Amino acid sequence: xxxxxxxxxxxxxxxxxxxxxxxxxxxxxxxxxxxxxxxxxxxxxxxxxxxxxxxxxxxxxxxxxxxxxxxxxxxxxxxxxxxxxxxxxxxxxxxxxxxxxxxxxxx
Amino acid sequence: xxxxxxxxxxxxxxxxxxxxxxxxxxxxxxxxxxxxxxxxxxxxxxxxxxxxxxxxxxxxxxxxxxxxxxxxxxxxxxxxxxxxxxxxxxxxxxxxxxxxxxxxxxxxxxxxxxxxxxxxxxxxxxxxxxxxxxxxxxxxxxxxxxxxxxxxxxxxxxxxxxxxxxxxxxxxxxxxxxxxxx
Numbered sequence: 001x002x003x004x005x006x007x008x009x010x011x012x013x014x015x016x017x018x019x020x021x022x023x024x025x026x027x028x029x030x031x032x033x034x035x036x037x038x039x040x041x042x043x044x045x046x047x048x049x050x051x052x053x054x055x056x057x058x059x060x061x062x063x064x065x066x067x068x069x070x071x072x073x074x075x076x077x078x079x080x081x082x083x084x085x086x087x088x089x090x091x092x093x094x095x096x097x098x099x100x101x102x103x104x105x106x107x
Numbered sequence: 108x109x110x111x112x113x114x115x116x117x118x119x120x121x122x123x124x125x126x127x128x129x130x131x132x133x134x135x136x137x138x139x140x141x142x143x144x145x146x147x148x149x150x151x152x153x154x155x156x157x158x159x160x161x162x163x164x165x166x167x168x169x170x171x172x173x174x175x176x177x178x179x180x181x182x183x184x185x186x187x188x189x190x191x192x193x194x195x196x197x198x199x200x201x202x203x204x205x206x207x208x209x210x211x212x213x214x215x216x217x218x219x220x221x222x223x224x225x226x227x228x229x230x231x232x233x234x235x236x237x238x239x240x241x242x243x244x245x246x247x248x249x250x251x252x253x254x255x256x257x258x259x260x261x262x263x264x265x266x267x268x269x270x271x272x273x274x275x276x277x278x279x280x281x282x283x284x285x286x287x288x289x
Contacts, residue, residue, distance in 0.1 A: 012241035015146065015222045021137040026156065028137075028162045029130045035163075036124065102199065 113178035120169050129169075133162050136179055139243055140186050142272055146238050147190045157193055161186040182238070218251040228275045233268035236261055 111119075111131070119128035132232050140161055146152035165172075172181050193199055222242075226234050232254070239250045247265065251258045272278075 008237075008241045009244065011225070012237065012279045015238060015242035016139065016142050016244075019138040019141050021134055021141075024137050024141065024158070025130060028133050028159055029126060031159065031163055032129060032166050033126050035166075036126065082248055 108269060114174055117172060117174070117178060118168075132178070136182055137162075139179065140182055143183055143238070143243065144186055144190060146242070147187070147235075148193075153193075157189050160187065161189050164189065176252050177249060180245065180252050183243075183245075183249075183253045186257070187235075193210045225272050227272050229268050232256070233264045233271070236264040236265075240265055259273060 111128075113132065113135070116128040116132050119125040120132070137158065141154055141158045144157045144161070145151055148154045148157065161182065165182050168185070172178065226237070229237065235254055236250055239245045239253060240247065245253070247258060247261045250256075251261045254261070256264075
């Protein structure tokens with residue numbers, strides 16, 4: 001660094017005196033911790049609310065799924081069912097299997 | 108034991124929202140940020156409010172700090188943007204201007220009437236460049252990042268500011284210190 005630069009730094013040094021920072025730092029960190037706490041509380045409350053409000057629909061869904069599964073199991077060997085839903089089932093199988101297949105091909 | 112670097116502390120904050128690591132960062136940089144904001148606002152209380160806002164924003168946006176520049180420059184840039192945003196608010200009020208004869212202006216926070224005198228002869232951008240370069244010891248590149256100016260503009264502002272101060276105070280090129288001493 002040139003003498004000229006050092007002169008300018010010396011001339012401006014008094015404009016950057018070290019400020020005591022204990023109180024300031026404590027205030028900032030307290031605000032940060034409060035934000036973290038509030039976020040955690042809001043997330044926790046949202047999870048509890050979500051779980052409580054989802055209990056009813058989940059129960060209904062479970063009933064429907066178990067009923068549907070028993071129907072499918074009964075109809076599985078019925079050829080007419082397969083003729084009726086064969087193409088959509090094939091399409092769904094390909095749609096689900098495609099990402100796995102693509103990854104395997106990429107490898 | 109060695110003090111952890113800014114980059115290490117930032118990584119800890121981003122990975123685990125480590126408030127203790129952030130506390131070290133705040134303690135390490137608060138003085139520069141507060142001084143910079145005091146020089147911008149010329150009001151210590153307002154500057155400290157803005158400095159708190161700056162560090163809270165830094166905490167929120169720390170994931171966007173990609174480590175390309177220095178953490179210090181990144182925070183100083185947030186501080187500068189916070190100041191610009193605050194100044195646009197209708198309730199901001201008036202700013203105390205830098206004056207060459209500053210006997211009637213109370214600036215206990217600066218405690219540098221001679222720096223005041225030097226800054227008073229400069230345009231706003233030149234003043235910002237000189238404060239960041241010589242009071243905060245930042246490189247021209249870092250100053251360009253903080254003020255969002257091209258590097259060439261920062262260099263020409265610094266050069267013009269030095270010339271203005273030298274001409275105004277009638278001093279030779281390498282004797283800026285004498286101007287500082289009045």
